[in-house]
Amino acid sequence: MMGLHTSLLDLSSAMKPDNYAYPVTTRCNRITRLKRLRSLSSDHTAWVPEHFIGGHPALDLSNAVHDRRAPSPDNELFKSARDVGTWLLAAGLADERGAGAVAEIRDRHFLNGVREIRELSYKVFDAIASDVEIPSQPLGLLFSRAARGLEAQPVGWNSARLDLTSNQWRDSTLVTAFLAHLSIEAFFTLPRTRLHACPRCGWLFIDTSRGGKRRWCNMRICGNREKISRHRGHMGT
Numbered sequence: 001m002m003g004l005h006t007s008l009l010d011l012s013s014a015m016k017p018d019n020y021a022y023p024v025t026t027r028c029n030r031i032t033r034l035k036r037l038r039s040l041s042s043d044h045t046a047w048v049p050e051h052f053i054g055g056h057p058a059l060d061l062s063n064a065v066h067d068r069r070a071p072s073p074d075n076e077l078f079k080s081a082r083d084v085g086t087w088l089l090a091a092g093l094a095d096e097r098g099a100g101a102v103a104e105i106r107d108r109h110f111l112n113g114v115r116e117i118r119e120l121s122y123k124v125f126d127a128i129a130s131d132v133e134i135p136s137q138p139l140g141l142l143f144s145r146a147a148r149g150l151e152a153q154p155v156g157w158n159s160a161r162l163d164l165t166s167n168q169w170r171d172s173t174l175v176t177a178f179l180a181h182l183s184i185e186a187f188f189t190l191p192r193t194r195l196h197a198c199p200r201c202g203w204l205f206i207d208t209s210r211g212g213k214r215r216w217c218n219m220r221i222c223g224n225r226e227k228i229s230r231h232r233g234h235m236g237t
């Protein structure tokens with residue numbers, strides 16, 4: 001318990017997440033680490049700013065895997081309820097008490113429920129980024145998951161987002177509904193022509209650059225890797 005609480009506090013002071021209200025600015029200038037794709041411990045994911053490059057939390061949720069294009073055996077970033085709690089805190093969506101409550105959820109279906117929302121969101125937003133027909137089934141399921149639990153108790157709202165009390169963050173159904181609402185909000189509000197997928201790792205992001213020419217999730221990670229592999233190709237290795 002003590003360890004969890006301390007590490008949540010550490011994360012909170014280290015991350016200082018920006019407000020996610022659109023439009024957002026990218027954080028390239030704040031990137032100091034290139035180890036985005038690696039967890040610091042095998043048990044839990046250590047969220048760093050490079051995990052939050054989507055420009056909207058629903059896109060960051062969709063990106064909560066190591067790699068979309070070439071998944072590794074260790075592709076999963078939500079390995080435990082604690083990872084979901086620390087993600088919500090790092091994304092600025094829950095305070096420490098809320099994140100701590102999520103981390104303590106013991107419902108064995110919770111983690112799969114969160115991963116399901118992530119995958120449904122990815123299917124919808126990847127289709128938009130790829131300029132193909134938006135698949136109706138994942139969108140329908142997001143609406144369905146967003147509705148769950150709301151009829152059972154009064155819930156607060158912060159604009160289009162659920163505003164959960166500390167007690168409600170313990171409720172796995174409401175946390176899942178909260179995440180589904182994020183994706184629905186993004187579905188109706190994000191500028192679709194600016195939604196892109198990184199050609200290397202498949203992570204999704206909103207291009208807020210003035211010229212609209214952003215290509216990579218992160219120039220210093222995927223952009224440089226592409227350059228290196230092209231260079232190797234030229235060298236015949």
Ligand SMILES: [Zn+2]
Pocket residue numbers: 198199200201202203216217218222
């Ligand atoms: Zn990438």
